[in-house]
Amino acid sequence: MSETAKLILGGEEFEFPIIEGSENEKAIDISKLRGSTGYITIDPGFKNTGSCGSEITYLDGEKGILRYRGHSIESLADNADFLETSYLVIFGNLPSKAELTKFENDIRKHTMIDEEMKNIIDGFPKSAHPMGVLSSLTSALTAFNPKSLDINSEDQLYNAVCKMLGKFLVLASWVYKKHVGLPLNYYDNSKGYVENLLRLMFEIPTEEYKINPEIVNALDKLLILHVDHEQNCSTSTVRIVGSSHAGLFASISAGVSALWGPLHGGANQAVIEMLEAIKADGGDIDKFILKAKDKNDSFRLMGFGHRVYKNFDPRARIIKKAADDVLGALGIEDPVLDIAKKLEKVALEDEYFKSRNLYPNVDFYSGIIYRALGIPTDMFTVMFAIGRLPGWISQWKEMRLNGEPIGRPRQVYNGETDRPFVELDNR
Numbered sequence: 188m189s190e191t192a193k194l195i196l197g198g199e200e201f202e203f204p205i206i207e208g209s210e211n212e213k214a215i216d217i218s219k220l221r222g223s224t225g226y227i228t229i230d231p232g233f234k235n236t237g238s239c240g241s242e243i244t245y246l247d248g249e250k251g252i253l254r255y256r257g258h259s260i261e262s263l264a265d266n267a268d269f270l271e272t273s274y275l276v277i278f279g280n281l282p283s284k285a286e287l288t289k290f291e292n293d294i295r296k297h298t299m300i301d302e303e304m305k306n307i308i309d310g311f312p313k314s315a316h317p318m319g320v321l322s323s324l325t326s327a328l329t330a331f332n333p334k335s336l337d338i339n340s341e342d343q344l345y346n347a348v349c350k351m352l353g354k355f356l357v358l359a360s361w362v363y364k365k366h367v368g369l370p371l372n373y374y375d376n377s378k379g380y381v382e383n384l385l386r387l388m389f390e391i392p393t394e395e396y397k398i399n400p401e402i403v404n405a406l407d408k409l410l411i412l413h414v415d416h417e418q419n420c421s422t423s424t425v426r427i428v429g430s431s432h433a434g435l436f437a438s439i440s441a442g443v444s445a446l447w448g449p450l451h452g453g454a455n456q457a458v459i460e461m462l463e464a465i466k467a468d469g470g471d472i473d474k475f476i477l478k479a480k481d482k483n484d485s486f487r488l489m490g491f492g493h494r495v496y497k498n499f500d501p502r503a504r505i506i507k508k509a510a511d512d513v514l515g516a517l518g519i520e521d522p523v524l525d526i527a528k529k530l531e532k533v534a535l536e537d538e539y540f541k542s543r544n545l546y547p548n549v550d551f552y553s554g555i556i557y558r559a560l561g562i563p564t565d566m567f568t569v570m571f572a573i574g575r576l577p578g579w580i581s582q583w584k585e586m587r588l589n590g591e592p593i594g595r596p597r598q599v600y601n602g603e604t605d606r607p608f609v610e611l612d613n614r
Contacts, residue, residue: 251498273577297353298374318447326440360387401516405509413574421445427594452568458490458554490551502549
């Protein structure tokens with residue numbers, strides 16, 4: 188007999204099935220709760236609510252485990268590149284050599300952007316936030332690709348995936364170029380995806396841009412670490428927008444907007460802003476460590492601990508080395524980054540932080556890497572979006588192919604009850 192959960196309401200007993208995942212996660216299926224009892228559940232922020240079943244990402248916050256399609260984040264960071272990992276997440280398995288070569292070449296076919304898109308980007312003031320511009324440009328792709336996608340056509344779906352990966356990278360770099368007032372660049376089909384990201388952003392017409400392989404390797408790992416992270420705010424947004432059968436471009440645009448928020452994708456920007464504030468205050472690390480320990484002080488160390496991982500963030504172990512490699516390769520002397528290294532040392536050795544699992548997380552180290560590369564802080568979330576794009580695509584694809592119903596949460600109404608209408612002259 189399969190396991191069930193029992194609920195007693197008003198002396199009446201109701202049974203609901205238990206669902207068990209492949210990693211022994213258990214959930215109570217309450218999809219028929221309202222129909223059976225007239226009740227709904229309340230779960231602000233959906234912290235205990237599973238919105239779907241998924242085969243993409245497994246995350247165990249207590250044990251510090253993160254896997255894409257069954258592959259540990261550690262093995263992927265050590266052995267795969269970003270496009271290889273993207274293929275895995277989107278299509279379910281690591282590609283063969285022939286599949287990966289075809290995937291890379293097919294993405295290259297879609298890296299040209301319609302020149303009319305420049306009219307759109309020119310309409311934004313230079314002061315516009317990069318995430319707002321990126322969301323708008325992503326949405327605008329729909330206008331240049333008006334044909335609806337047949338989700339059941341493997342060819343159309345594959346083509347849409349390649350188009351999204353090809354164009355999004357270029358658009359993200361254009362957002363950066365607009366932000367800093369430099370000419371827009373085009374994709375170089377003779378180079379790889381991550382190499383192109385660097386040259387699209389940093390190459391200028393007046394001088395040759397030399398690509399540092401250590402920087403490429405570190406950025407490649409950082410993008411892999413950001414590919415997917417289960418049902419977070421932006422991913423859930425992509426799925427719920429897509430559940431209305433909105434197209435891929437529109438759904439990804441919504442995901443970009445969700446990621447924009449400082450409580451989600453803006454965390455690494457908050458790290459650098461905190462470090463700059465400490466520097467502006469005189470750079471006294473001990474002072475701010477004491478403030479962080481004082482429960483009556485509102486100051487928080489940004490980039491330490493994680494609301495999901497109750498142990499060490501597994502992504503942080505990998506990106507810590509990448510951050511060290513980047514700083515070593517560039518030989519940068521930056522007092523803000525010096526403060527970061529001192530804070531990291533304290534957090535890894537101080538018993539207060541160790542006992543509370545307040546270790547540096549991926550946002551801490553990604554912020555360090557982006558600053559070292561010379562990327563402005565308000566572009567950090569755009570970099571995050573580039574990494575998260577394959578995850579959004581895979582989640583949208585899974586949701587559509589599974590035929591999931593349109594998202595429609597319930598509520599408990601707390602407003603006024605039935606009120607008579609009062610004529611305007613009598614109010």
